[in-house]
Amino acid sequence: MFDSLSTKLDYAIKSLKGEGKITEINVATTVKEIRRALVDADVNYKVAKSVTDKIKDEALGQDVLIAVKPGQLMVKIVADELTNLMGGTKVDINLTGEPAVVLVAGLQGSGKTTFSGKLGYLLKKQNRNVLLVACDIYRPAAIDQLKVLGEQAGVEVYAEPENRNAVEIARNAIAYAKEQRKKVVIVDTAGRLAIDEQMMREIAEVKKAIQPTETLFVVDSMTGQDAVNTAKAFNERLNFDGVVLTKLDGDSRGGAALSIRTVVEKPIKYIGTGEKLDAIDVFHPDRMAQRILGMGDVISLVERAQQNFDEEEARRLQKKIRKNQFDFNDFLSQLEQIKKMGSLKDLVGMIPGVGKMVKDMDISDDAFKPIEAIIRSMTPYERANPVVLNGSRRRRIADGSGTSIQEVNNLLKQFEEMRKMMKAMNNMGGKGGMPVPNAMRR
CATH class of the missing domain: 1.10.260.30 (Signal recognition particle, SRP54 subunit, M-domain)
Incomplete structure (x- = not known):
């Protein structure tokens, strides 16, 4: 996870090691390397410049204690700024309502259906009665995939294979969930392109029909800056509540995680770190910043x-x-x-x-x-x-x-x-x- 970015940031901060004190010259060199590392990781350039300017201002305003080396101080400053960049604090999913309704949206191939199964599994482990809803009526075998995931997770799946109207299926599923006293309903929708007006109109109608308590946008972190641009387009149409970053176990450069919070102004709520049902984590900005800088994550x-x-x-x-x-x-x-x-x-x-x-x-x-x-x-x-x-x-x-x-x-x-x-x-x-x-x- 973020191996390339971690290596480059480590190299940048090492340039301060051996220095007796922080000066404008050595900070400028280090900050330049940090900015280059962020841009190489596909972080939006304006975001990278903004955060490195803050790092520079913070570093030059610090008095280095005798017991603290400049490199150690810089690690803390960078960790704090990366944490702020990714949202500062964890933001929980909203599961109010009887039942709580979670609408899952995203691009084709982003991992929406897999994430829906993972979220169902995670919430079931928290002793919540969950219903998964198959509203992807376009992709072949999408319903079967969700049924398989539901069986593995021990979560019931609602599907109407013959119905080709996603809005009707979603409405019927909510009615069924109320009858069965389900506590959480997770609606898996079809993948769509932001430029596909018909598909975008459909998911907007689904959202209007079921009034979800939480709308999550699922994005493939390996698509880098494209993920951020897509999230922005979807947010303008759906006004979603949070972001899910999938495939963080791959060779991703990490730019999406670092840019998306600032550009879209919506929190990252979950990350996917593998194919297995338990490969899902609640997103903690401070812990992620520590891991990017090689500081570990003992709490997790x-x-x-x-x-x-x-x-x-x-x-x-x-x-x-x-x-x-x-x-x-x-x-x-x-x-x-x-x-x-x-x-x-x-x-x-x-x-x-x-x-x-x-x-x-x-x-x-x-x-x-x-x-x-x-x-x-x-x-x-x-x-x-x-x-x-x-x-x-x-x-x-x-x-x-x-x-x-x-x-x-x-x-x-x-x-x-x-x-x-x-x-x-x-x-x-x-x-x-x-x-x-x-x-x-x-």
């Missing part, structure tokens, strides 16, 4: 852990660690919990200082597969009693898992070291929990 990492880790399981695990009874069944269970938190590279990138180290590394989401194969090749008795794993058992496990005896030995060694560390942490009063294994080094 902790929140993901809290959402995916079972408290009862954690208490059970802590008791086992206290008694030094942590076994491979527990290890496997913890791996499953970590996998639920999302992309491994994305998770590692949230750790301060680590994002820069792994940005060029290929950390596959399949990194745990060899470990899982080894553990699943053990008998139930062996998983519960790792001490019995002698040479002949290890050879059988290696053959059964398609790995080498060396890989099995390495896992057993790491596992034993981890058990000792977890026991020591527990004795010092720490809570039990499994550190991320170094499977990603494989």
